Amino acid sequence: MNFNLLYHFGRYIMLLRQAFSRPENWSMYWKETLRQMNDIGIGSIVIVALISVFMGAVAAVQFAYQLDGTLVPRWYIGYIVRDLAIIESAPTITCLVLAGKVGSNMAAELGGMRQKEHIDAMEIMGVNTANYLITPKVVAALVVIPLLVTLSAYIAIGGGYLATVPTGQITAEEYARGLRAFFIEFNVTMMYVKAFVFAFILTTVSCFQGYYVQGGSIELGKASTNAVVFSNILILLADYLLAVLLTS
Amino acid sequence: MIRAENIFKSFDDNEVLKGISMEFLPGKTNLIIGRSGAGKTVFLKILVGLIIPTSGKVYYDDIDFFSLNKKQIREIRMQVGMLFQGSALFDSMTVEENIRFPLDMFSNMSLAEKRDRVNWCLERVNLPGVNDKYPSEISGGMQKRVGIARAIVLSPKYLFCDEPNSGLDPRTALLIDELIQDITYEHNITTIINTHDMNSVMEIGDNIAFLHQGRLAWRGNKDQVLETENEELKSFIFASPFLQRLRTQALAAKSRS
Numbered sequence: 001m002n003f004n005l006l007y008h009f010g011r012y013i014m015l016l017r018q019a020f021s022r023p024e025n026w027s028m029y030w031k032e033t034l035r036q037m038n039d040i041g042i043g044s045i046v047i048v049a050l051i052s053v054f055m056g057a058v059a060a061v062q063f064a065y066q067l068d069g070t071l072v073p074r075w076y077i078g079y080i081v082r083d084l085a086i087i088e089s090a091p092t093i094t095c096l097v098l099a100g101k102v103g104s105n106m107a108a109e110l111g112g113m114r115q116k117e118h119i120d121a122m123e124i125m126g127v128n129t130a131n132y133l134i135t136p137k138v139v140a141a142l143v144v145i146p147l148l149v150t151l152s153a154y155i156a157i158g159g160g161y162l163a164t165v166p167t168g169q170i171t172a173e174e175y176a177r178g179l180r181a182f183f184i185e186f187n188v189t190m191m192y193v194k195a196f197v198f199a200f201i202l203t204t205v206s207c208f209q210g211y212y213v214q215g216g217s218i219e220l221g222k223a224s225t226n227a228v229v230f231s232n233i234l235i236l237l238a239d240y241l242l243a244v245l246l247t248s
Numbered sequence: 249m250i251r252a253e254n255i256f257k258s259f260d261d262n263e264v265l266k267g268i269s270m271e272f273l274p275g276k277t278n279l280i281i282g283r284s285g286a287g288k289t290v291f292l293k294i295l296v297g298l299i300i301p302t303s304g305k306v307y308y309d310d311i312d313f314f315s316l317n318k319k320q321i322r323e324i325r326m327q328v329g330m331l332f333q334g335s336a337l338f339d340s341m342t343v344e345e346n347i348r349f350p351l352d353m354f355s356n357m358s359l360a361e362k363r364d365r366v367n368w369c370l371e372r373v374n375l376p377g378v379n380d381k382y383p384s385e386i387s388g389g390m391q392k393r394v395g396i397a398r399a400i401v402l403s404p405k406y407l408f409c410d411e412p413n414s415g416l417d418p419r420t421a422l423l424i425d426e427l428i429q430d431i432t433y434e435h436n437i438t439t440i441i442n443t444h445d446m447n448s449v450m451e452i453g454d455n456i457a458f459l460h461q462g463r464l465a466w467r468g469n470k471d472q473v474l475e476t477e478n479e480e481l482k483s484f485i486f487a488s489p490f491l492q493r494l495r496t497q498a499l500a501a502k503s504r505s
Contacts, residue, residue, distance in 0.1 A: 010441075025353050119335040120298055125350045126325035 002241035036140035078178020081160035090153035099231035101164025103206035107227035110210030145199035255304035282459035328401030344379035369397035389420035
């Protein structure tokens with residue numbers, strides 16, 4: 001079991017080494033990176049917006065419920081929703097969802113290319129396939145996912161507003177006061193550090209799973225599932241480690 | 249010329265290739281034939297460097313392929329074209345983009361020059377005017393021809409074809425065979441074809457290697473196939489009673505003349 005883990009980790013590192021080498025033709029890589037940015041970014045806006053609005057709304061409603069009958073001012077709802085969105089829910093939940101959507105898609109795409117001999121065809125042409133197929137995905141994710149996370153944080157805050165202000169639980173002024181209270185700029189930095197790290201994990205792990213697929217449709221399905229499962233586990237592990245490192 | 253020397257390949261305990269040595273000549277259609285599971289595809293993939301042999305060497309014009317570094321391997325591979333069994337055309341690209349892909353990646357040609365080259369290749373495989381179609385919009389035979397066009401776009405010295413006729417009707421299969429043979433002769437390419445199509449063997453087999461149970465069991469050309477006394481080869485090629493009768497008649501006609 002341990003040797004198996006080491007074997008896969010070694011293969012993962014070797015694949016990354018192969019992937020992050022000098023591209024053969026910059027313009028081809030640039031085109032592929034733009035295509036990936038479109039797939040990852042534009043293709044994920046709706047799902048990210050949807051989960052974010054509910055994350056913010058649920059956080060606000062739950063916190064309002066907990067504040068009932070306490071001496072804590074109700075404008076704290078805005079403060080809690082803001083920090084929860086920035087520190088945790090926007091980077092982590094968004095990336096967990098993206099691991100399911102984008103990660104499984106990447107693993108299936110690369111696995112399908114492997115099975116249909118597209119990767120072999122590129123190898124025969126002399127293309128560094130790991131470099132051409134993986135690097136644009138990683139670069140695109142590193143650019144686009146932090147933007148999606150930013151969007152998610154804004155929408156979550158908006159969701160909190162929608163769940164509490166129109167329903168009369170607090171006033172708009174109270175919510176805004178909460179949003180402005182105790183703001184720590186470093187929390188935004190923490191959000192972006194998490195977004196970059198999680199984006200790297202979910203793309204490289206998913207590509208690793210897809211790139212080495214062997215066999216038929218069952219193996220492809222397994223690779224796609226593994227991409228999501230391992231990405232999620234590693235994102236949560238990294239989330240904990242970053243929380244310890246960045247807050248100590 | 250490509251030369252394989254004492255190639256062994258095992259997958260776990262299963263020894264697939266058991267010491268195969270042979271030469272593949274330029275300007276000839278070199279065929280590797282054999283039953284399913286004989287090791288043809290593994291051997292072809294070793295020749296092209298997609299699978300590393302357990303032991304043995306492959307030489308491209310006396311250059312030991314497996315001793316080369318990545319850069320040198322890439323230089324050799326830019327002289328290699330390959331037609332895959334399923335054509336391996338990229339689904340998200342049009343026919344023109346598929347054929348242009350190696351040029352986009354490795355050449356400094358202008359777009360107009362690349363388009364000219366793509367059009368020349370498409371005309372060479374008798375498929376003019378399909379530039380903007382996607383692989384899913386053309387037939388299997390057309391996909392094979394696009395695959396050949398992509399394989400020859402960089403003017404390769406070596407052409408590999410893995411089961412070029414699989415899934416095609418006999419007429420289209422013959423057209424593909426003739427096309428591969430014509431291109432081989434025109435450009436003096438070292439062409440290696442992995443097949444179990446008997447029409448191909450009898451039509452374009454300049455240099456035939458018969459693999460049986462991981463070993464090289466017979467070598468010759470299409471004329472010698474008819475007269476072979478190798479039992480394994482006979483039972484493989486003339487498998488049906490109809491083909492056996494044809495062989496008998498052909499031999500009788502030959503002896504009369």
